[in-house]
Amino acid sequence: MHRYAKSKDTKARLAPKQKISYEKTADPAITEYSVKALNWLRKAEFLMSAPKLALCVEDTGYEIAFAGRSNAGKSSAINTLTNQKQLARASKKPGRTQMINFFSLGNPDQRLVDLPGYGYAAVPEEMKRVWQKELENYLIHRQSLQGLVLLMDIRHPLQHFDTMMLEWAHSRKLFVHILLTKADKMNRGPANKVLLEVKQSLKKMKLNFSIQLFSSLNRQGLEELASIMAGRLNYTLEHEPEFDLSQIPEATIDDEDEPDLVLKEE
Ligand SMILES: Nc1nc2c(ncn2[C@@H]2O[C@H](COP(=O)(O)OP(=O)(O)O)[C@@H](O)[C@H]2O)c(=O)[nH]1
Numbered sequence: 221m222h223r224y225a226k227s228k229d230t231k232a233r234l235a236p237k238q239k240i241s242y243e244k245t246a247d248p249a250i251t252e253y254s255v256k257a258l259n260w261l262r263k264a265e266f267l268m269s270a271p272k273l274a275l276c277v278e279d280t281g282y283e284i285a286f287a288g289r290s291n292a293g294k295s296s297a298i299n300t301l302t303n304q305k306q307l308a309r310a311s312k313k314p315g316r317t318q319m320i321n322f323f324s325l326g327n328p329d330q331r332l333v334d335l336p337g338y339g340y341a342a343v344p345e346e347m348k349r350v351w352q353k354e355l356e357n358y359l360i361h362r363q364s365l366q367g368l369v370l371l372m373d374i375r376h377p378l379q380h381f382d383t384m385m386l387e388w389a390h391s392r393k394l395f396v397h398i399l400l401t402k403a404d405k406m407n408r409g410p411a412n413k414v415l416l417e418v419k420q421s422l423k424k425m426k427l428n429f430s431i432q433l434f435s436s437l438n439r440q441g442l443e444e445l446a447s448i449m450a451g452r453l454n455y456t457l458e459h460e461p462e463f464d465l466s467q468i469p470e471a472t473i474d475d476e477d478e479p480d481l482v483l484k485e486e
């Protein structure tokens with residue numbers, strides 16, 4: 221037998237034993253900026269709900285909109301990000317959030333926006349058509365829109381509407397940051413595998429968007445998201461008081477979701 225043609229078994233036995241380190245390493249996402257950004261995001265207050273673009277708050281300053289299929293976790297993510305249980309009214313009934321909801325961040329010129337979910341099968345056809353038109357109107361004409369956070373349930377990423385939205389955002393040169401939500405529903409290995417697969421699909425589609433794992437349940441990915449939000453909304457550290465991350469109380473969300481109801485893609 222050739223000396224290099226060893227069986228897999230032999231190779232494994234001859235491989236140097238890897239040392240596994242259990243030392244805690246600091247999460248690189250937790251920076252002074254992210255901690256202060258989280259503190260700032262806690263100032264979120266409900267501004268208003270608009271059924272259509274014409275009735276939205278004045279189109280000045282900066283805003284970031286949360287988009288995704290119904291039940292993807294948009295409202296929960298906004299609640300977690302702002303550390304307010306009820307701010308965006310995470311709903312157990314998918315399709316209920318049919319308004320464009322605005323939240324100010326201590327200043328009406330810096331806002332988060334909870335968009336109506338797209339693609340929910342149980343909404344009557346006519347209503348769906350009207351809503352899609354309004355969503356499109358908002359996305360095309362909103363001057364203060366600095367970008368989108370596109371949320372996809374980690375168990376069902378890149379469905380038809382998601383891909384449409386991503387390609388459309390790319391064609392309009394709109395910034396997009398993708399969240400694979402409910403990451404707590406999977407173990408770390410499989411979750412990272414999905415993350416890699418989605419990254420590869422995006423690359424194939426020539427979509428150069430940032431992406432991360434996120435969970436409102438255990439707050440995974442919170443600091444990373446906070447930093448990105450603050451950066452896009454032009455938040456700066458000047459005149460910010462000292463802040464201690466450990467003083468943020470644990471956020472809680474409604475227990476389990478109802479996945480079967482929303483998996484139907486038309
Ligand atoms: N396990 C888990 N469930 C979540 C998470 N985020 C949201 N959910 C649940 O998913 C359902 C839909 O969430 P919601 O925020 O209302 O979604 P939206 O329709 O996109 O606004 C609710 O039952 C939430 O409790 C998460 O990170 N982990």
Ligand SMILES: [Mg+2]
Nearest residue numbers: 294295311317
């Ligand atoms: Mg919602």
